[in-house]
Amino acid sequence: MIENYKGWDITLSWSDKNITNIKYSDFNRTNKNKKWVGVDLLGHRIYGSSLNEIRRIIDYSSGYKS
Numbered sequence: 001m002i003e004n005y006k007g008w009d010i011t012l013s014w015s016d017k018n019i020t021n022i023k024y025s026d027f028n029r030t031n032k033n034k035k036w037v038g039v040d041l042l043g044h045r046i047y048g049s050s051l052n053e054i055r056r057i058i059d060y061s062s063g064y065k066s
Helices: 024-033 051-059
Strands: 003-005 008-012 036-039 045-048
Touching: 003 051, 008 051, 036 051, 045 051
Parallel strands: none
Antiparallel strands: 003 008, 008 036, 036 045
């Protein structure tokens, strides 16, 4: 875990076991678009390309679908 932000654990996605199941051809696209992952206490996940984007999604979650 890199940081806990408003109850969400934020970390890099390549430590996420689900990301390792992606085909290598999709890895570059995934690496850019889903570099960071946030997980809340209920296990909901959000992905973003930067730590800042994850924080914005958490702050303004009504505008995003997770």
